[in-house]
Amino acid sequence: MAKFDTLIKNGTVASESGVVRQDVAIKDGRIAALGENLGEAAETIGATGLLVLPGGIDSHVHIAQASAPGIVMADDFESATRSAAFGGNTLVMPFCMQEKGKGLRQALKEYHAKAAGQCYVDTSFHLVISDPSESVLGQELPALVADGYTSFKIFMTYEALKLNDREILEVLSVARETGALVMVHAENDDAIRFLTERLERAGKTKPAAHALSRPIVVEREATHRAISLAELIDVPVMIVHVSNRQSMEEIARAQGRGLKVYGETCPQYLLLTEQDLEGQDMEGAKHVCSPPPRDEASQAACWEGLEQGIFAVFSSDHCPFRYEDTAGKLHPRGRQSFRFVPNGIPGVETRLPILFSEGVKKGRISLERFVELTSTNHAKTYGLYPRKGTIAVGSDADIVLWDAERRVTISRAVLHDACDYTPYEGREVTGWPVLTMVRGRVVVRDGKLMGAKGFGQHLPRERSPFAAPLGRLVTEFEPAGRLG
Numbered sequence: 452m453a454k455f456d457t458l459i460k461n462g463t464v465a466s467e468s469g470v471v472r473q474d475v476a477i478k479d480g481r482i483a484a485l486g487e488n489l490g491e492a493a494e495t496i497g498a499t500g501l502l503v504l505p506g507g508i509d510s511h512v513h514i515a516q517a518s519a520p521g522i523v524m525a526d527d528f529e530s531a532t533r534s535a536a537f538g539g540n541t542l543v544m545p546f547c548m549q550e551k552g553k554g555l556r557q558a559l560k561e562y563h564a565k566a567a568g569q570c571y572v573d574t575s576f577h578l579v580i581s582d583p584s585e586s587v588l589g590q591e592l593p594a595l596v597a598d599g600y601t602s603f604k605i606f607m608t609y610e611a612l613k614l615n616d617r618e619i620l621e622v623l624s625v626a627r628e629t630g631a632l633v634m635v636h637a638e639n640d641d642a643i644r645f646l647t648e649r650l651e652r653a654g655k656t657k658p659a660a661h662a663l664s665r666p667i668v669v670e671r672e673a674t675h676r677a678i679s680l681a682e683l684i685d686v687p688v689m690i691v692h693v694s695n696r697q698s699m700e701e702i703a704r705a706q707g708r709g710l711k712v713y714g715e716t717c718p719q720y721l722l723l724t725e726q727d728l729e730g731q732d733m734e735g736a737k738h739v740c741s742p743p744p745r746d747e748a749s750q751a752a753c754w755e756g757l758e759q760g761i762f763a764v765f766s767s768d769h770c771p772f773r774y775e776d777t778a779g780k781l782h783p784r785g786r787q788s789f790r791f792v793p794n795g796i797p798g799v800e801t802r803l804p805i806l807f808s809e810g811v812k813k814g815r816i817s818l819e820r821f822v823e824l825t826s827t828n829h830a831k832t833y834g835l836y837p838r839k840g841t842i843a844v845g846s847d848a849d850i851v852l853w854d855a856e857r858r859v860t861i862s863r864a865v866l867h868d869a870c871d872y873t874p875y876e877g878r879e880v881t882g883w884p885v886l887t888m889v890r891g892r893v894v895v896r897d898g899k900l901m902g903a904k905g906f907g908q909h910l911p912r913e914r915s916p917f918a919a920p921l922g923r924l925v926t927e928f929e930p931a932g933r934l935g
């Protein structure tokens with residue numbers, strides 16, 4: 452009998468710490484050996500001329516999430532995880548969203564039911580806390596963190612989701628007590644509502660006004676406030692989907708002061724600008740997301756954040772709504788005002804090619820940094836390392852074979868999600884995944900789906916060291932408990 456199940460031969464293996472020509476041997480879904488002349492395997496996959504990368508981990512995706520009445524997200528778990536696999540991802544982290552008035556256990560039951568038997572790649576839910584009631588804070592969250600749901604997202608905007616500062620402090624306290632990591636959507640909702648009403652009164656109701664209703668200062672102020680509240684409690688925090696220099700500098704300043712403040716940016720902030728919200732009729736709706744895309748100077752700032760390590764992770768914020776659909780971007784109310792256009796754009800399949808092409812190929816980031824930003828740091832930040840996010844003996848065999856020279860013109864026709872457009876239509880990228888393997892099983896090979904629906908598992912996670920408090924209090928009084 453062969454010693455290994457699979458041997459990936461003659462590839463160039465890239466991890467966060469180096470790039471080496473070596474073979475990868477796989478047994479029982481895990482990486483069993485690395486090196487040369489490893490021995491026989493039942494199956495050999497040739498990787499000459501290809502990069503062998505840890506599978507992409509996208510720690511910020513929205514799948515089958517409940518939206519406003521009459522609005523339906525384009526992707527269910529089947530189509531989103533299929534698209535993720537074609538894009539070189541082996542794990543995605545969607546949100547399980549609590550609805551106000553309901554409990555988190557109830558929400559988890561519903562989201563697990565939607566995902567059950569549907570996924571091509573592994574998944575792990577973050578919890579969105581929209582209603583931090585006493586029972587949620589005191590009972591549900593501590594029990595759920597113990598069950599492996601070790602990250603929460605909170606929102607400072609959106610009517611149905613936003614928390615006030617007091618509520619944010621309560622959630623941050625629970626995070627400190629339980630060892631969970633809090634992700635923050637930082638935009639000042641009162642300012643947005645004020646601006647939205649004024650814009651509407653001035654007749655500015657088209658999608659382009661979305662950017663005017665959420666200017667940089669709105670994001671920068673909320674970023675500063677979220678960091679300050681986290682500092683007050685002495686708890687780490689992740690600021691997600693950062694779009695501009697001022698917000699990034701808030702994060703960098705906090706990091707400079709030694710605080711455990713992390714940042715995330717996304718492809719839309721590297722490639723799109725607010726001009727993409729213009730266009731004929733409602734075309735701009737295709738690019739409505741929050742925070743909105745900014746300008747070229749903001750794009751340059753986001754690149755700096757990626758290059759300099761201010762951002763720990765690069766995620767897609769995949770949040771797809773069909774365009775030609777009255778339950779999507781063309782909901783009739785969206786024609787009355789931009790405020791009713793659903794926020795979010797697709798991107799789970801194009802995240803890796805965009806960063807590789809614009810980042811590695813153009814010499815902005817190294818291959819090692821690419822691996823960190825798209826895989827390793829997601830696993831480390833959210834309590835899955837070293838099981839996920841690296842090519843090392845003992846880790847899950849989540850592997851992508853990457854053709855660094857393949858040129859692809861991104862278009863709707865080459866993608867596999869259930870949306871009817873891509874914000875990156877017509878853009879050429881160099882570098883494309885040619886094989887995606889999850890726990891030793893090939894899911895996509897040469898543009899063909901090989902995996903079985905339902906093979907993807909939901910993963911409970913450890914508490915991440917990234918979430919451990921610093922132990923630095925702002926006064927001698929400790930307002931929130933510490934993990935014992």
Ligand code: URP
Binds near residue numbers: 741768
């Ligand atoms: O516009 C966006 N980003 N929609 C997704 C929801 C969120 O805030 O992440």
Ligand code: ZN
Binds near residue numbers: 691741
């Ligand atoms: Zn958000």
Ligand code: ZN
Binds near residue numbers: 512768
């Ligand atoms: Zn999001």
